[in-house]
Amino acid sequence: MDGGKVLVVGATGMIGGLVVRRLAERGGAPALAGRDATRLATLARESGGGPCRAFDAYDLDGCADLAPWAAQALGGLDTVVVTIGVAGFGRAEEVTEAAAEHLMTVNALAPMAVIRGALPVLQPGGTVVAVTGAVVDRPLVGTADYAAAKTAFATWLGIVGREQRRRGVTVVDVRMPHLAGGFADRAVTGTAPGLPPGADPADAVERYVLAPILNGTEASL
Numbered sequence: 632m633d634g635g636k637v638l639v640v641g642a643t644g645m646i647g648g649l650v651v652r653r654l655a656e657r658g659g660a661p662a663l664a665g666r667d668a669t670r671l672a673t674l675a676r677e678s679g680g681g682p683c684r685a686f687d688a689y690d691l692d693g694c695a696d697l698a699p700w701a702a703q704a705l706g707g708l709d710t711v712v713v714t715i716g717v718a719g720f721g722r723a724e725e726v727t728e729a730a731a732e733h734l735m736t737v738n739a740l741a742p743m744a745v746i747r748g749a750l751p752v753l754q755p756g757g758t759v760v761a762v763t764g765a766v767v768d769r770p771l772v773g774t775a776d777y778a779a780a781k782t783a784f785a786t787w788l789g790i791v792g793r794e795q796r797r798r799g800v801t802v803v804d805v806r807m808p809h810l811a812g813g814f815a816d817r818a819v820t821g822t823a824p825g826l827p828p829g830a831d832p833a834d835a836v837e838r839y840v841l842a843p844i845l846n847g848t849e850a851s852l
């Protein structure tokens with residue numbers, strides 16, 4: 632399988648699940664990490680039988696331990712795909728501190744911890760692919776906390792990518808466009824503004840997430 636030994640974090644989500652199934656179709660058995668152990672085990676059975684581990688975004692040490700675990704289970708690690716995240720809407724004064732903390736934890740601190748833990752164990756020539764969002768470049772009114780978390784993560788990824796270049800580790804920030812599939816409807820707070828129809832998730836995953844893994848090419852968004 633191209634892409635080598637792969638860890639998918641957020642495997643039970645829409646984007647993560649599509650990545651796992653596409654890799655399995657190509658003969659891979661990626662390591663899977665997700666919040667729900669039962670759904671994770673079912674997904675692993677249906678897609679190559681790779682090892683799986685449950686975690687929660689609030690356990691940052693547990694997040695940082697995912698890549699070392701995967702490297703041990705797979706006998707090395709070439710690629711980490713991070714697709715966890717949660718939406719949240721509302722004017723800044725309407726968002727509770729608990730919701731703001733949740734958005735920053737799931738969209739920034741947890742994915743950063745996953746990647747921080749991965750850097751020492753990724754093989755030279757390895758790849759990190761992390762999904763942020765188009766909101767980084769085009770933030771909408773009513774998304775201050777969500778957009779701030781994604782932008783913090785995107786800035787962090789950009790710097791880490793420069794830091795890792797000499798080691799040959801590539802860091803890809805996928806500023807995913809709005810997709811069909813109901814991500815905005817699963818918001819932890821508030822209600823999504825009227826959004827245009829989303830793009831096709833399978834096509835977007837193929838172009839923006841799998842292409843950098845399988846061919847080393849970053850599609851421009």
Ligand SMILES: NC(=O)c1ccc[n+]([C@@H]2O[C@H](COP(=O)([O-])OP(=O)(O)OC[C@H]3O[C@@H](n4cnc5c(N)ncnc54)[C@H](OP(=O)(O)O)[C@@H]3O)[C@@H](O)[C@H]2O)c1
Binds near residue numbers: 645810
């Ligand atoms: N879909 C879009 O339109 C879109 C557009 C731009 C960017 N994005 C970004 O793409 C990523 C994935 O989106 P998606 O559409 O695949 O969303 P999704 O189906 O809702 O998946 C989100 C993933 O994050 C996980 N997650 C949420 N809270 C967590 C927590 N506390 N601890 C551990 N895992 C947690 C979910 O776990 P469970 O499976 O257990 O719920 C799931 O695996 C997100 O970062 C999102 O911001 C999506």
